[in-house]
Amino acid sequence: MALLACMWAVNQLTSDWKALLNKETQLLKLRSGVGVFFSANTHPLESFTSVALSSRGKGGGGSIDWGFYSVELKSPTRTVAVSGSNDRDEALELAQALSRFLGVDLSVDGGHARPADARLEADPLERDQASPSLPPGSRIRVRHSAQGLVLQLPGCGWRPLFVMKAGIALVIAVGGPTVFGLAWVRTFGLRQLTSAEPLIALAVFLSLGGLLLWSVIREVNRGWSLAASSRGIEHSRTGGGKPREVTRLPASQIEDIDLRETEEKLFRSLTVVIEHKKGFVRIGAGLSREELEWTETMLRRALATRGCQGRGDAEA
Structure with missing residues (x-):
């Protein structure tokens, strides 16, 4: 019992953590222990090119002491964990603040690195311009209608x-x-x-x-049907013998569209993730990376396209 008590005391004494970022000296100092005296590491800030939010088991993140979500600074040669939390919203706010403070891009769950305040920025689609070509051999069907950009994605196949x-x-x-x-x-x-x-x-x-x-x-054999415009995104599953249930995500609720890995432990695959205020929608599992990147780009551009009304007016 005495040994267990001593081990617990040592763990408590060394579990305190402080991260100091100094723009003047361009240094990151990481310290641990009571009064942060036990250990310290220093890293030059200019070497970091992005901030990453990752969950446990992905990208080396997810400290057991900090929680399920880890906030990290990344450079071409190393990754340094700064902090984390069990609350995803809290960890995301911290990652966004760190991205703004350092002026570097933010990557969420292994997705593309983009500015924290421009996660949905994209070039609008123009009706008089041809859409980007689909990857060779793709079975994705695309058309423009009164609903906006309409995409039909095939089933995921035999993953x-x-x-x-x-x-x-x-x-x-x-x-x-x-x-x-x-x-x-x-x-x-x-x-x-x-x-x-x-x-x-x-x-x-x-x-x-x-x-x-x-x-x-x-x-x-179940695929996806998507209709995207400045008003938002409508999505539903197709095939499989079930009646279609259309779900609408208003543009004001959508926070990001990115390419991320699924959370399956054994068989992970890339999907297009539509992140909104109430959760996530994953689409396109089983498609090639080129098809997923094309779908992600088109959805972002369709959402950025202004119709007769602006994005704010459409939600009024």
Whole structure:
């Protein structure tokens, strides 16, 4: 007990942390310990080119002591963690303030580095100008309508996660009845295999496996429909045999459109993320990076395009 108490005391004594940024001396000083006496590190500020907000497990961020979200300074040669929090909004505000203070770009969750106050800035789309060409071989469909820019994105295809789920479904549908049937025959004999109990069990295995496989195939073929303009973005899922549910995100609610990794632990992939005041919308999983970057650019430009009304007037 005494040893545990001593370890706890040492941890408390060394857990204090202070980061000092001095523009005059162009130095970053990181100190830890009670009265910040135990250790100190100094880094030149001019070497850092961006500020990054990352969650635990991404980009080296997410200190256990600081919380799930980590605020870091990045240079071409190193990454220095400055602070963090379990509250994402708090960590984001800190990262934005640090970006403004240093005059460098901000990257959120591995996305593109952009100025903190210009996360949605983009060149407007002009109707009399041709849209940027799609990447070769892309199945994305694009058109202009009264709603603005309309994009139809194909389904995500057979990503590794869905291949694994389909494999599990086949194991249940094929392997389950096979193993159960062999065990039943060994115990009760071949003649009892046609009785009601084993037939019901076999039907259950086949139904469960088939249902899981059907849900995977449906998800693989589900795409996205997007309509973007200065008024905001409307999005819905297409295909899969489900009725479309259209969700509208007003322009005043949208905070960023970026390219980021999914939060899947085993099979991460890039997606276009629409960040708004109530959460996130991820679209385009399974598309190539070139297609995702094209989609991200077009959505940002459509949102920046002014129609008959300005962005503020459209929300009035």
